[in-house]
Amino acid sequence: MAGKTFPWTTALVPWADGPQYTRGVHDGLPLLSFGCAPRDKLATYRQLRAMGLRPNGCDPVAVLYGRHNRSGKTWFASLYLIANAAPVRPMTPAKWTALAKANLARRICCTCGKDPLYVVPTSTHQCWKCFEANENEQNGQAA
Template sequence: MGNKVRPVIQMTVAWSQYPEFTHGTEGGLPLLPRGWAPKTLLATVRQLKKLGLRPGGHDPVAVLYGYSSKGGQWFAPLYLIARAKPMLPMTPNRWRSIAKANTARRCCPVCGRDRGYIIPPSLGMCVPCTEAGENTNASNENGADPWAA
């Protein structure tokens, strides 16, 4: 599976007063392969988060792209670090709401106990309730083997 060859072109960009080399455009934004973006000027949302910043409502100025090990192509919007705003602080009300949501995820709907771990959505109940439900069989109360003829 061959990678698509993108032509290298020179164009005006938002992060430099001089034209820069890009690989064309994607959605109207300059397209940069992995390793071409200036690390001191542009960052993805995850990189901004590590710096304690957020995009702050600004639109991306470029698109970063690359290929996964399986050959799939990925894209990530790039933002100007200079325009980024600081992350919003965690207020006491936000901490309370997160704690309340996590408590609800830890409580078993069958027995009503806080199990201290997140109840698996695939089970819908805590592990002890699931195991108790598997061990009790209403059709086999006398202990006889259900497979015996």
């Protein structure tokens, strides 16, 4: 590689008073390399969730990028201001009920209609007993 893909530049950024070093611009947002973003001011969506926060409808203020050494692929992640984040909305009883119904639907066997107390595979939609019976039936007919 002859030159750097993202050379260092200085730019005005929303999380600091003066210009800061960035790696240019990506999608109109300042680009920061991995390990250079201020952890006390910026966070990814997953980091906000781990803190019990959400972006609160605010757009990302920067983009974090890194390279995977083995594959050489470049990855990007949006960064949000922690100061603008709000607490995660609590689950309501209606949301808990809807979640329980959705999880129950994933556990019902399509052959026998029973709940085996585990999530059935999406490839067969059958519990283990019905799957084994179906396999034995197919092997018996083929012989």
